Structures are given as structure tokens and as C-alpha cells.
Amino acid sequence: MPFADPSAAVVQALGHLGLTLFFALLALLLPTATLLWWLAQRYAVRGKTSTLPAGAFLLIRLASGFAVLVGAAAIFAEIAEALGDGPRAGQLDQLFSDALHASTAGWALQLFAWITRLGDTTTLAAWGVGVMAVLLLRGRRWLALGWVLATSGNALLNTTLKALFERTRPVHDSALVHADGWSFPSGHSSGSVVVYGMLAYVLIHSLPPAMARRASLPLVLLAVTLAFSVGCSRVFLQVHFTTDVLAGFASGTAWLAVCVASIELTRHYGHTRATALR
Numbered sequence: 001m002p003f004a005d006p007s008a009a010v011v012q013a014l015g016h017l018g019l020t021l022f023f024a025l026l027a028l029l030l031p032t033a034t035l036l037w038w039l040a041q042r043y044a045v046r047g048k049t050s051t052l053p054a055g056a057f058l059l060i061r062l063a064s065g066f067a068v069l070v071g072a073a074a075i076f077a078e079i080a081e082a083l084g085d086g087p088r089a090g091q092l093d094q095l096f097s098d099a100l101h102a103s104t105a106g107w108a109l110q111l112f113a114w115i116t117r118l119g120d121t122t123t124l125a126a127w128g129v130g131v132m133a134v135l136l137l138r139g140r141r142w143l144a145l146g147w148v149l150a151t152s153g154n155a156l157l158n159t160t161l162k163a164l165f166e167r168t169r170p171v172h173d174s175a176l177v178h179a180d181g182w183s184f185p186s187g188h189s190s191g192s193v194v195v196y197g198m199l200a201y202v203l204i205h206s207l208p209p210a211m212a213r214r215a216s217l218p219l220v221l222l223a224v225t226l227a228f229s230v231g232c233s234r235v236f237l238q239v240h241f242t243t244d245v246l247a248g249f250a251s252g253t254a255w256l257a258v259c260v261a262s263i264e265l266t267r268h269y270g271h272t273r274a275t276a277l278r
Contacts, residue, residue, distance in 0.1 A: 012095050013099075014099075018100060019108055021100075026225065030224065033221060037217050040061075041216075069258060073250070075246070075250040076251050076254065079246055079247045083184070096235075101236065109236060113176045116230060119192040121191075124192070128148070128151040128152070131147055131199065132148055142267070147202060153259070154195075154255045157255055158190050158191065158248070161184070162184065163182065165184045167182055169182070184244045185244055185245075185250075186231060186234055187248065188230050188233075189231035189234065189240075189249050192231065196227050197227065199223065200222070203215070203219055
């Protein structure tokens with residue numbers, strides 16, 4: 001029976017694409033991340049032949065971070081507004097979730113059940129403690145502080161947002177994975193963006209300069225792939241709606257932009273002060 005609502009038909013058709021849609025979106029996301037990385041390297045990182053002062057590059061990085069923050073916050077606000085306007089967004093969410101789950105093979109669901117563990121609270125907490133310990137042992141106290149504030153701050157932010165919106169989770173198959181608590185926004189999605197994004201940032205700033213230049217793009221792409229895969233796994237496993245995950249990506253990206261900008265400011269003024277004291 002044909003759908004009277006064209007948007008519902010489109011949503012269901014997209015859901016039936018299953019893994020094809022996942023890989024298509026990932027294939028679009030990675031080149032986009034590569035382009036943004038290239039632009040950052042070209043215009044926001046001071047090279048040996050650069051004529052602009054270091055402060056100018058700091059301003060470019062801060063302006064870029066502010067643009068990311070505003071864009072991500074705007075996306076989150078649009079999703080939250082759509083959910084608050086009535087049951088329409090929830091109905092489309094449920095339609096997509098049902099079609100996606102029904103069209104995905106059992107082995108793929110098992111794989112996503114493993115992938116989703118990378119965004120579990122225990123996994124992200126282990127990363128948080130482990131990286132903090134390594135940074136402190138290496139004497140990188142300010143970077144360790146930035147790492148702790150980023151990871152723990154996002155956890156507090158997500159808990160607050162969940163309590164504010166109080167959205168019920170979709171019904172899901174507890175044989176694969178089970179989740180309790182409120183659904184919006186997805187903590188796995190926001191946590192993965194912040195933890196794996198910050199991990200890439202910390203590694204880039206901890207490696208020797210020559211190695212960091214070679215490894216920066218692979219680290220960024222790996223972080224993007226991990227965060228995207230964890231977020232998508234929540235929809236495939238029906239423990240979150242698509243809008244939950246999109247909102248989690250948006251809130252996590254906004255918080256990551258705030259934290260990276262704050263660390264960059266601290267690094268810049270710390271370096272300026274150290275130079276002035278010589």
C-alpha cells in the first residue's frame with residue numbers, strides 16, 4: 001500500500017538501505033574530514049615560512065572553533081525544536097528505526113553490538129583515567145587537565161540534557177544490547193566524539209613534530225570513523241533514535257570545540273609567558 005505521506009516513504013526507503021546507507025555516509029564523511037583537515041593545516045597552522053605572527057594563527061583557530069560551536073549548537077537546537085513541535089519527528093524516527101533493523105543481517109547486528117561497546121561508559125572512563133595517568137607521568141599537567149575537563153564535562157553535559165528532555169528510548173532487542181535511562185541526546189555518540197576526538201588531539205600534540213605531521217590526518221580520520229560507527233550502532237541496535245544520535249554528535253562536537261579552543265588559548269599564553277621570562 002503506497003504511503004500518503006511522501007516523507008514517510010522516503011524515510012522508510014532509506015531505512016531499508018541498511019549497511020549501504022552506513023557505508024555511503026561514511027564514504028562522504030571521511031573526504032569531508034580530510035578537506036577540513038587540509039584547510040586547517042593550510043590556514044590555521046603556522047609553518048616555517050609563515051610571515052603572520054603566532055597570534056594571527058591562534059585567532060584563526062579560535063574563529064574556526066567558534067564557527068564549529070555555533071554550527072553544532074544550531075543543529076542541536078533544530079533537532080530539539082523538531083521534537084518539541086509534536087509527535088511527527090518521533091513517528092519518522094520510529095519508522096526509520098524499524099526499517100533499518102528489519103533490513104540488517106544478524107551478523108551485522110552482532111558486529112554493531114561489539115562496536116557499540118567502544119562508546120560504553122566503562123570504556124570511555126577507562127580511556128579517561130588511562131590517558132590522564134600517562135599525561136601526568138609525562139609531566140603534561142595542563143594537557144591532562146584539559147583532557148579531564150573535556151571528558152568529564154561532556155558526561156555531565158549529556159546527563160543534564162537527558163534529564164532536561166526526558167525522551168523515552170525505543171523498544172529494543174535485549175538479547176544483543178540493553179540500555180536504560182533517557183534517550184536524548186545519545187551519550188554514546190557525544191562521548192565518542194569527545195573522547196576519541198580529544199585522544200587524536202592529545203596524540204598529535206604528544207608526538208614528535210615530524211611524526212605528528214605524518215600521523216595527524218590518519219588519527220583524525222580514525223577518530224571520525226570510531227565516533228560515527230559508535231553513533232550509528234545505537235540506531236542499528238534500536239537503543240536510540242536517529243535524532244538522538246544526531247543530537248549527540250552535535251552536542252559532542254560543540255563541547256569538543258570549546259575544549260580544544262580553551263586548550264589552544266592556554267598553550268598560546270603559556271608559551272608567550274615562558275618566552276617573555278627568558
